[in-house]
Amino acid sequence: MAKHKSLKKKGNPLDNEKTKNLHSHTVDATGEFMTTDHGLRINNDQNSLKAGERGATLLEDFILREKITHFDHERIPERIVHARGSGAHGVFKLYESQSAFTKAHFLNDTNTETPVFVRFSTVAGSKGSTDLARDVRGFAVKFYTQEGNFDLVGNNMPVFFIQDAMKFPDLIHAVKPEPDHEMPQAASAHDTFWDFISVMPESAHMIMWAMSDRAIPRSLRMMEGFGVHTFRLINEKGEGCFVKFHWKPLLGLHSVAWDEAQNISGKDPDFHRRDLWEAIDSGAFPEWELGLQIVPEADEFRFEFDLLDPTKLIPEELVPVQRIGKMTLNRNPENFFAETEQVAFHVGHIVPGIDFSNDPLLQGRLFSYTDTQLIRLGGPNFHEIPINRPVVPVHNNQRDGFMRQTINRGKTSYGPNILGNNDPQQAKVAEGGFTSYQERIDAKKVRARSKSFFDHFSQATLFFNSQSEPEKNHIKDALSFELGKLKTVAIRERMLGILMMIDQKLAEDVALALGLPMPKKPQEPINYSIPADGNQADFEPIVVKSSLKESAALSMLNTVKNTIKTRKIAFLAADGLDAGALDTVKKALLAEGAVVEIIAPKLGAVKAQDGTEFPVDQSFLTAASVLYDAVYVVGGAAEILKGEANALHFVNEAFKHCKAIALDKQSIKFIELTYLSERLAKDPSDKSMLDEGIIVEADQVLLAKQFIKAIAQHRFWEREKMRKVPA
Numbered sequence: 136m137a138k139h140k141s142l143k144k145k146g147n148p149l150d151n152e153k154t155k156n157l158h159s160h161t162v163d164a165t166g167e168f169m170t171t172d173h174g175l176r177i178n179n180d181q182n183s184l185k186a187g188e189r190g191a192t193l194l195e196d197f198i199l200r201e202k203i204t205h206f207d208h209e210r211i212p213e214r215i216v217h218a219r220g221s222g223a224h225g226v227f228k229l230y231e232s233q234s235a236f237t238k239a240h241f242l243n244d245t246n247t248e249t250p251v252f253v254r255f256s257t258v259a260g261s262k263g264s265t266d267l268a269r270d271v272r273g274f275a276v277k278f279y280t281q282e283g284n285f286d287l288v289g290n291n292m293p294v295f296f297i298q299d300a301m302k303f304p305d306l307i308h309a310v311k312p313e314p315d316h317e318m319p320q321a322a323s324a325h326d327t328f329w330d331f332i333s334v335m336p337e338s339a340h341m342i343m344w345a346m347s348d349r350a351i352p353r354s355l356r357m358m359e360g361f362g363v364h365t366f367r368l369i370n371e372k373g374e375g376c377f378v379k380f381h382w383k384p385l386l387g388l389h390s391v392a393w394d395e396a397q398n399i400s401g402k403d404p405d406f407h408r409r410d411l412w413e414a415i416d417s418g419a420f421p422e423w424e425l426g427l428q429i430v431p432e433a434d435e436f437r438f439e440f441d442l443l444d445p446t447k448l449i450p451e452e453l454v455p456v457q458r459i460g461k462m463t464l465n466r467n468p469e470n471f472f473a474e475t476e477q478v479a480f481h482v483g484h485i486v487p488g489i490d491f492s493n494d495p496l497l498q499g500r501l502f503s504y505t506d507t508q509l510i511r512l513g514g515p516n517f518h519e520i521p522i523n524r525p526v527v528p529v530h531n532n533q534r535d536g537f538m539r540q541t542i543n544r545g546k547t548s549y550g551p552n553i554l555g556n557n558d559p560q561q562a563k564v565a566e567g568g569f570t571s572y573q574e575r576i577d578a579k580k581v582r583a584r585s586k587s588f589f590d591h592f593s594q595a596t597l598f599f600n601s602q603s604e605p606e607k608n609h610i611k612d613a614l615s616f617e618l619g620k621l622k623t624v625a626i627r628e629r630m631l632g633i634l635m636m637i638d639q640k641l642a643e644d645v646a647l648a649l650g651l652p653m654p655k656k657p658q659e660p661i662n663y664s665i666p667a668d669g670n671q672a673d674f675e676p677i678v679v680k681s682s683l684k685e686s687a688a689l690s691m692l693n694t695v696k697n698t699i700k701t702r703k704i705a706f707l708a709a710d711g712l713d714a715g716a717l718d719t720v721k722k723a724l725l726a727e728g729a730v731v732e733i734i735a736p737k738l739g740a741v742k743a744q745d746g747t748e749f750p751v752d753q754s755f756l757t758a759a760s761v762l763y764d765a766v767y768v769v770g771g772a773a774e775i776l777k778g779e780a781n782a783l784h785f786v787n788e789a790f791k792h793c794k795a796i797a798l799d800k801q802s803i804k805f806i807e808l809t810y811l812s813e814r815l816a817k818d819p820s821d822k823s824m825l826d827e828g829i830i831v832e833a834d835q836v837l838l839a840k841q842f843i844k845a846i847a848q849h850r851f852w853e854r855e856k857m858r859k860v861p862a
């Protein structure tokens with residue numbers, strides 16, 4: 136019989152005791168026979184059963200029917216929001232016990248390594264949409280703790296568009312493709328979105344974030360994360376405090392240019408997913424520190440804004456972020472569907488020591504996440520899917536339902552009971568039993584919003600004022616782009632009214648780009664979001680002037696700029712290159728953790744002057760400037776590359792997108808054909824060129840050193856002033 140023997144699967148070093156439970160359904164077909172879903176070995180998977188070789192297919196063919204039926208049911212409904220996602224496994228390690236604030240075990244014990252699964256996502260687009268859409272990014276983390284799963288289901292922006300869950304379906308209907316023609320995909324630049332925003336002043340702050348560079352990250356590994364809502368921590372003594380959760384990326388916070396983002400969407404719509412996958416695959420594990428902003432209960436009303444209002448952040452100047460531990464993503468999923476698609480997050484998954492606040496957006500989310508899994512994953516047993524299982528045992532009297540996998544023993548599925556010894560038992564608080572924080576409530580039942588939520592502009596202005604000049608310009612350009620795409624001029628006009636409330640100059644600049652006169656005063660009535668019996672005057676935004684003028688943490692300019700780890704550097708090469716130059720620069724970059732790819736007119740190899748051959752990673756057909764962080768025209772290659780239009784375009788585009796560019800002094804003829812020539816024409820020996828990230832240097836060691844410094848700066852936005860460069 137079968138000589139075919141099962142090969143033993145290689146052990147995964149990360150499959151320790153804790154994570155084992157998550158993967159008990161992992162199957163590896165290496166060396167195995169093909170079977171039907173019921174274990175019958177298949178003899179012929181190439182042909183259906185027929186009445187004769189040229190005859191009709193028989194209904195009897197149960198193997199064909201099983202295969203096709205499964206295929207017909209392969210798709211499940213995609214998430215209504217956050218459909219496009221990428222996931223990774225990792226661990227969380229605590230630096231210092233937080234027992235003063237919380238009794239959560241994983242935030243108390245520094246010896247525990249908590250397994251995590253993270254899913255990053257865009258919000259508006261479909262599952263197959265581009266990664267580089269201008270959008271908020273989801274940043275959802277599932278901690279598999281010893282007390283059950285804790286899900287921190289956050290975003291890469293610390294505030295949200297709306298204040299009350301009641302408005303969420305409206306917001307999403309407005310941003311999704313328009314219902315008549317299902318356009319545009321994964322884009323907010325259309326009438327229905329801005330129509331809604333223009334009459335929802337509470338979204339002003341979030342709009343500033345969404346129009347900023349945060350909405351077009353360079354990498355999922357280079358984004359911050361935020362729990363957004365105010366949560367509560369509770370310590371062993373039962374004392375509570377408020378908390379905001381933060382994720383700080385150790386590689387810094389970086390973005391791409393908008394023109395670049397649009398190009399990437401065509402050249403590689405999987406850009407972020409690939410970047411995450413490749414980094415983890417190569418062992419360059421992404422890391423974030425978990426930060427807490429703690430507010431004692433006594434300080435609940437200390438701020439100029441309401442802590443329960445999700446359109447507000449707590450400036451770090453007022454409450455510093457304490458970094459309490461590190462998350463490292465160290466393992467790619469084995470199966471996208473089983474893990475990334477089927478993972479089910481829920482803000483309601485908390486552990487003792489963590490609790491909710493009364494933020495009305497958070498309160499609504501507490502309902503939504505289970506409800507959505509029921510339809511998306513097909514029934515009430517989605518917690519049994521391996522990726523969703525906690526690492527601790529589950530015992531309760533829930534039973535049956537579609538796709539139930541647990542085989543519960545015994546007669547009792549109710550409590551209290553005598554027959555089954557009253558098991559499973561309730562746990563006392565001392566035994567880890569969860570109790571809700573005993574907040575005192577003495578209130579009337581009302582369908583209303585607190586007046587303290589009516590300041591919609593102070594933090595929008597604070598955010599705008601905190602941006603550097605290039606960042607402000609990007610916001611202006613993004614608004615001009617988005618509003619420029621609208622068909623209805625009246626919406627543009629209403630938006631100018633909103634922008635005036637944030638910053639007069641911003642509104643004027645956008646009006647200029649839109650070719651519109653400035654409104655005489657902010658649009659009236661500015662707020663349509665009032666109850667039927669409400670009085671417009673009672674719903675006017677309250678004008679609060681923030682006592683803080685700027686907050687440094689809000690600008691990406693102030694991020695980490697001392698590393699080039701995992702940055703992707705294009706080496707433009709051709710026959711006749713200088714092998715020594717390539718080796719020297721490459722070695723220096725690799726030593727700093729960068730990734731180097733050789734790009735040449737054709738695949739295969741390029742031959743150096745001394746006869747050495749270097750394998751080519753990409754040709755100009757398969758690569759594009761927008762997929763790299765910086766470009767080096769390898770010494771000696773310029774002679775051939777100056778006749779290569781794609782090479783010139785490559786460098787022009789890198790120049791336009793403000794990236795570091797390094798060239799050999801011999802490459803001057805090549806440079807003359809690019810837009811760099813304008814810059815060089817001013818003064819070829821001008822040292823300020825270095826400050827603009829352009830390195831033209833004969834000494835390769837020095838070139839490498841300067842290049843590394845420049846790449847770490849990420850971008851040289853001053854170059855945008857030379858808007859002449861088309862690329």
Ligand code: HDE
Nearest residue numbers: 214217254273274275289290300303363499500503504507
């Ligand atoms: Fe979500 N959100 N959301 N959301 N959300 C979902 O749950 C919802 C909100 C966030 O990678 C859905 O499983 C309501 C804020 C992330 O699987 C759904 C409201 C924040 C993800 C849902 C909000 C988020 C979701 C869709 C307003 C940042 C992706 C699929 C009350 C703090 C998780 C799913 C993943 C997903 C509802 C607002 C973050 C429909 C009703 C604010 C990161 O349940």
